[in-house]
C-alpha cells in the first residue's frame with residue numbers, strides 16, 4: 001500500500017528529529033501560562049506538536065505547509081473536475097508530500113475496496129429516534145464499527161510500540177473509506193424517505209457522497225462536496241474536535257473511539273454546529289429584510305441580536321485574526337457559480353458590514369468570518385437544506401485530519417496526555433507570594 005510505504009520511508013528521519021529535540025533540547029521552554037489563560041480555555045498556549053497542519057493567526061491554515069489556494073491548485077483532479085480528489089488530500093496529510101495523480105487514485109481505490117459498511121451499523125442508526133440529531137447518528141455509527149478495529153485486536157495479541165501506527169493506518173483507511181456511505185445513509189434515512197443509492201466504484205470519495213445523496217448528475221455539487229471536505233479536513237490540533245480525538249487516542253483507544261469522541265466535540269454550537277446556526281441566522285435575516293439590508297439596517301439588527309446574549313455564528317475565531325481563507329475559497333466558488341443567488345449575496349453583504357459592527361462592540365478579538373459563515377449558504381443553493389446535516393459534512397471532512405494526526409502520533413511514539421490542573425486556592429496563594 002502506497003501510503004504505508006511513503007510513511008515508512010520517512011519514519012526514521014522524523015523519529016531522529018524528535019529524539020534529537022527531546023534529548024538535546026528537552027529543557028528549552030516554549031510556553032508560559034497566565035492565570036487568565038488557565039481560566040480562559042488555555043487559549044494561545046502551545047501544548048502539542050503536530051506537523052499535519054498549522055494555523056497562522058494572520059495567514060490561516062497551511063496543510064502540510066501548503067495554503068488553501070496552493071492545495072486547490074496542486075492536488076490532482078479527476079478528469080473534468082474543477083476541485084481536487086479528496087484521496088489526494090489524504091495522501092498529502094498522511095504522507096507529507098503532494099501526491100501524483102496515481103497516488104491520489106491509489107487512495108481512492110483503496111477506499112473503494114474498503115467501503116462496505118457492516119449491516120449492524122445501519123441498524124444502529126435505524127434504532128435511534130428519527131428526530132435524533134444526525135451528529136448523534138454519525139458518532140454512534142463510527143463507534144459501532146469499533147469492534148472491527150485491527151489495532152485493538154493486534155494490541156491485545158501484543159505488538160511492539162513502533163508498530164502501533166501501522167494498525168492505526170489500517171483502521172484509518174477503513175474508517176475513512178466508509179464515511180461517504182455512512183454520511184449518505186444518514187441523509188437518505190432522515191430526509192429522503194430511506195431512498196438509498198449504492199456507491200459507484202468509478203467515482204471518487206467526494207463525488208460518490210454527492211451521488212449517494214441523489215446528486216449523481218450534478219457536477220457542480222460534486223465539486224462543492226470535494227471542496228467542502230478538503231477545506232474542513234484539518235485546522236491544527238488544538239480545536240475541540242482535533243484536541244478531543246487526540247486526547248482519546250493518546251490512551252491508545254483506536255481511531256473509532258477517538259474519531260467518535262472528536263465528532264461529539266464537533267457537535268457543539270461553538271464549534272462545528274456553528275454552520276447550522278449560521279445558516280439559520282442568515283435565513284432569519286433574509287426574512288427580516290427581503291431586499292438586502294443596508295449596513296445601517298444590519299447594524300440595528302445585530303445589536304438587537306447581541307443584546308439578547310447570543311453570539312453571531314460564523315464570526316470570530318480562537319486563533320485567526322483575519323478572514324478565514326476557507327471562507328474566501330468558498331466565497332470565490334460562490335462568485336463563480338452562484339453570483340445571483342440571493343442568499344449568497346446576503347453572505348457577501350454581511351461580510352461587507354459585520355466586521356465593522358463587531359469591532360464597535362469592542363469584545364471580539366477577530367471580527368472576521370470563519371469557514372462556517374458561508375458553508376450553509378452554498379449547500380442551500382444546491383438543495384441541501386437540512387441545516388442539522390451540515391455538521392455531518394464537516395465531520396466527514398474532519399475525520400481525514402483526525403486520523404492523520406492519530407497515525408502520526410503513534411508513529412512518533414507520543415505518550416498518553418495528562419496535563420496538570422491546579423486549585424483556585426493554589427492560584428490565590430501563588431498570587432500572594434508573587
Ligand SMILES: CC(C)(COP(=O)(O)OP(=O)(O)OC[C@H]1O[C@@H](n2cnc3c(N)ncnc32)[C@H](O)[C@@H]1OP(=O)(O)O)[C@@H](O)C(=O)NCCC(=O)NCCS
Pocket residue numbers: 043269270271272274306310311312313314315316317318319363364365366370371372
Ligand atoms: C469561535 C469563538 C468560539 C472563539 O471564541 P473566543 O476565542 O473566546 O473569542 P474571543 O476571544 O474573540 O471572545 C471575546 C468576547 O467576544 C465575544 N464574541 C466572540 N465571537 C463573537 C461573535 N461571533 N459574536 C458576538 N460576540 C462574540 C465572546 O463571546 C467574548 O465575550 P465575553 O468576553 O463577554 O465572553 C467565538 O468567536 C464564537 O463564539 N463565534 C461564533 C461561533 C462560531 O462561529 N464558531 C465556529 C468557529 S470555527
